[in-house]
Amino acid sequence: MNQAYTRCTDGDKPASAEPPQNRPTPSAILVRGMPQILHGAPVQAKILQDLKPRIQRLDRPPGLAVVLVGHDPASQIYVRSKIKACRELGIHSDSHELPANVTTEELLTLVHVLNERPGIDGILVQMPLPKHVDSRRVLEAVAADKDADGFHPTNVGYLVAGRPAPRSCTPAGIIELLKFYEIQIAGRNAVVLGRSDIVGKPMALMLLHENATVTICHSKTENLPEMCRRADLLVAAIGRAAFVTADFISPGATVIDVGINRITDPAEAARLGRAEEYAIKGKVVVGDVHPVDVVHAAGSYTPVPGGVGPLTIAMLMSNTVELAERHLETASHLESPKGAR
């Protein structure tokens, strides 16, 4: 159980044992002591700060090529944020915007050009791609040594083997967050809810490498709340708004919420305790974890927004710098006369 769990409980009953009408209201929780909120911003700031001297030591700026297909507003926002992060750090970014009707072959041609382009250390193809495009072929066409997202099968293989390689950004950021807040991973029961290639599976592997005892749950898992309640460390990555309620959370557990779900129904926003925010913005973003229940049940948790979100871009920058370091190191070895080093 997390050391930061200072909540004074009435008999330490699991949250699920209390009928809803007996659950403490958020104001009652304030009186009893709040769980630790694991904000992403200070972790992001530290990751980026640590990259600056590494970038300054390089002979040229690291380069990231970003490929955006179509006009999906969310993808456009993500790409803009990534380019802004590059600019602020002194990473060269090369943006390629293609129409929604681009073919798989045209995308592959662009990826091959970028694979060969000197000065480009990392390539990112913003997902999702339009349905008619073969996303897998495109992702696998990115050279493994320019795979800024850590999605290439070679790099996934390295992750399985525990060898250094670009790692999928969101789970890698979660490991950084847990370390930043000194949350114990080794020896704890970790449950990863979701088994996607970009979050759930790499998350489970990274937790395993940190010596957690890992269980992966998915849509076919039976007794899901019970399985999740076994977790000291629960990572929810399923893309279902507020799906993880109090009866999924062991009292005092650390809960990491990866989900990003936009709520546009005012009644739903009110049910999730976000009525005021909805009244101002006309929409709210919630995670996969119920935002009120987590405060009641968890010992520490990442908020949505403001938890995991900021870490994904920070880890993209980290992967890009690491790739640039390797490229420049290889180039200097090739240039040096034999034995001169």
Ligand code: NDP
């Ligand atoms: P996917 O849709 O690729 O995968 C969802 C996973 O959740 C699948 O493994 C699926 O199981 C499982 N799942 C879906 N419904 C249920 C259910 N009712 N019960 C149990 N398991 C279920 O999603 P991603 O992994 O790409 O993303 C998950 C969430 O994280 C999304 O909200 C996404 O927006 C967010 N995200 C946030 C990021 C960030 O930077 N903060 C980055 C990436 C994602 P099955 O395999 O059996 O179908």
